[in-house]
Amino acid sequence: MAEKKATREAYGEALAEFGEKYDLVVLDADLSKSTKTDTFRKKFPDRFINVGIAEANMMSTAAGIATTGKTVFASSFAMFAAGRAFEQVRNSIAYPNLNVKIGATHAGISVGEDGASHQAIEDIALMRSIPNMVVINPADAYEARGAVEAAILHNGPVYLRFGRLAVPYVNDKDYKFELGKGVTLADGKDVTIIATGLMVGEALGAREVLEKEGISARIINIHTIKPIDKDIIIKAAKETGHIVTAEEHNIIGGLGSAVAEVLSENYPVKMSRVGIEDIFGKSGKPQCLLEEYGLTASNIVSRVKKLLGK
Amino acid sequence: MNNKELQIIAHKVRRHALTAVHSAGSGHPGGSLSISEILTLLYFEEMKNLDPKDPSAPNRDRFVLSKGHCSPALYGVLAERGFFSTDLICKFRQIDCCLQGHPSLKDVPGVDMSTGSLGQGICAANGMALSAKLDGKDYRVYSILGDGETQEGQVWEAAMFAAHYKLDNLCAILDFNGLQIDGDITEVMSPLPLDEKFRAFNWNVVLVDAHDFDSLREGFAKARACKGKPTILIAKSVKGKGVSYMENQAGWHGNAPNDEQYAQAIEEINAQIKALGGEI
Numbered sequence A: 001m002a003e004k005k006a007t008r009e010a011y012g013e014a015l016a017e018f019g020e021k022y023d024l025v026v027l028d029a030d031l032s033k034s035t036k037t038d039t040f041r042k043k044f045p046d047r048f049i050n051v052g053i054a055e056a057n058m059m060s061t062a063a064g065i066a067t068t069g070k071t072v073f074a075s076s077f078a079m080f081a082a083g084r085a086f087e088q089v090r091n092s093i094a095y096p097n098l099n100v101k102i103g104a105t106h107a108g109i110s111v112g113e114d115g116a117s118h119q120a121i122e123d124i125a126l127m128r129s130i131p132n133m134v135v136i137n138p139a140d141a142y143e144a145r146g147a148v149e150a151a152i153l154h155n156g157p158v159y160l161r162f163g164r165l166a167v168p169y170v171n172d173k174d175y176k177f178e179l180g181k182g183v184t185l186a187d188g189k190d191v192t193i194i195a196t197g198l199m200v201g202e203a204l205g206a207r208e209v210l211e212k213e214g215i216s217a218r219i220i221n222i223h224t225i226k227p228i229d230k231d232i233i234i235k236a237a238k239e240t241g242h243i244v245t246a247e248e249h250n251i252i253g254g255l256g257s258a259v260a261e262v263l264s265e266n267y268p269v270k271m272s273r274v275g276i277e278d279i280f281g282k283s284g285k286p287q288c289l290l291e292e293y294g295l296t297a298s299n300i301v302s303r304v305k306k307l308l309g310k
Numbered sequence B: 001m002n003n004k005e006l007q008i009i010a011h012k013v014r015r016h017a018l019t020a021v022h023s024a025g026s027g028h029p030g031g032s033l034s035i036s037e038i039l040t041l042l043y044f045e046e047m048k049n050l051d052p053k054d055p056s057a058p059n060r061d062r063f064v065l066s067k068g069h070c071s072p073a074l075y076g077v078l079a080e081r082g083f084f085s086t087d088l089i090c091k092f093r094q095i096d097c098c099l100q101g102h103p104s105l106k107d108v109p110g111v112d113m114s115t116g117s118l119g120q121g122i123c124a125a126n127g128m129a130l131s132a133k134l135d136g137k138d139y140r141v142y143s144i145l146g147d148g149e150t151q152e153g154q155v156w157e158a159a160m161f162a163a164h165y166k167l168d169n170l171c172a173i174l175d176f177n178g179l180q181i182d183g184d185i186t187e188v189m190s191p192l193p194l195d196e197k198f199r200a201f202n203w204n205v206v207l208v209d210a211h212d213f214d215s216l217r218e219g220f221a222k223a224r225a226c227k228g229k230p231t232i233l234i235a236k237s238v239k240g241k242g243v244s245y246m247e248n249q250a251g252w253h254g255n256a257p258n259d260e261q262y263a264q265a266i267e268e269i270n271a272q273i274k275a276l277g278g279e280i
């Protein structure tokens, strides 16, 4: 777990790598050094377009380019990609079902010091409520790379959620990304922790602590939040009886909600959602914020114990 | 206050901005240094009915930092004006401090609007100016925009609105420093010519020097005198002004200086204060 890498870093490298193989056009809105589309720009300057600070314009322009048969990546911070340009994404990209892949970086409160105005904790909810939209939230750099290629191969709009912070690897180097398929990282019988993004690492940490206390936890990584892997969730509910979700997002509308939707209609079991408790973030060091907002292994542990009545 | 005294304060604002960014290890020094004189003249001369003990006094003039990333300069001038202690500056962006990375209305005394998402502040300033008209009040509203910020379509929606409703109680100031994050504004996405665009939108346009108090003062006087139209001061500035290695460098848009660079920057600012006969 020593080595760490930000998923946005892997995103930029993946664009540069797959730019060789596929006909890509990459758009950015004056944030290319932060979103890492800069890595692609250096290699393919002719296929990189800076639209300036104009996210709404970027999304509808990307849609227009996509109508001519190209695969387009449009990047900004998650706040501006999913938030500022929501309606352009909905009506120009998703409604006509165009091949625009939204590379949204700096999602969640691990943005840190920039504060609440830049911490998107609603983007998964916004994007997953749009018909045709696929929503992917990779947990590590390997998964981010795989997600980029899967998004290219998928026909239609995809929202890719990346983080600013360097995060540990939870997958192996030869990891194969499968769109729409949850990944069981560890088996268990008393409870299942279903996590996404940087909370997958925390879930694995929680499992170790729980194990010492005699609680056996299954860990499932849901990278594709939409379409969600219903089978793996229902199976976990049947076999472990208790579900805890963990995400760096508002507990309203994100992974926890998506899992609750699946369970309540198919196999209701007791569950608990770890996430941001419907409050705005603030400025601070990413690690301090994650602790203050309960996005940690230790908070997952206490939620599991509470759910199991221990 | 004479220009010399104002200039000393402007340099102290620069020092606060640098201290804030250095101690946080992040933030935006370039565009903070380019607006120090503008903010100083606004808060120490131009804006009326300000009361640091009553930051939400209903008849006060209002200020909206539409380019909210330059909060280090805004916090610097608010601290100098007594809205909060200068001791807070070195806790900028820390988890237990009210000084948020971008201006926050509910957290910071003296901040009139939460900003940080570019393009929105100028619209909120319009709303304040319109509300004054509805209430028959004579407070004025000021707002600083970035030149890169004018690439946001929302800025032009605001430009149309302010002229349509004849918001002559609104004075926008455009920090014309020629740079944004990815480089020169004319290379990234040229918004030029800005003066002719605002004129075409029926604004009173005044060209000023962002680092010259007489020029700025004359601009604000022209704005007050102009009836039936909003005014914009297009203020030619130097991004990173006052710190030799930061001047006109896009790379200093959003990076914190290291200890050595910080020491040099403070030394340079202090030398400028001393040259004016000010105390450090």
Ligand SMILES: Cc1ncc(C[n+]2csc(CCOP(=O)(O)OP(=O)(O)O)c2C)c(N)n1
Pocket (backbone or CB within 6 Å): A029, A030, A031, A053, A080, A084, B030, B031, B032, B067, B069, B070, B116, B117, B118, B119, B145, B146, B147, B148, B149, B150, B175, B177, B179, B180, B181, B239, B253
């Ligand atoms: C809507 C939105 N998009 C992107 C950003 C990220 N951003 C922060 S500052 C900046 C560049 C601003 O350039 P300019 O307006 O010229 O500011 P200045 O040079 O005065 O610092 C960008 C793109 C943002 N804060 N808001």
Ligand SMILES: [Mg+2]
Pocket (backbone or CB within 6 Å): B146, B147, B148, B175, B176, B177, B178, B179, B180
């Ligand atoms: Mg600028």
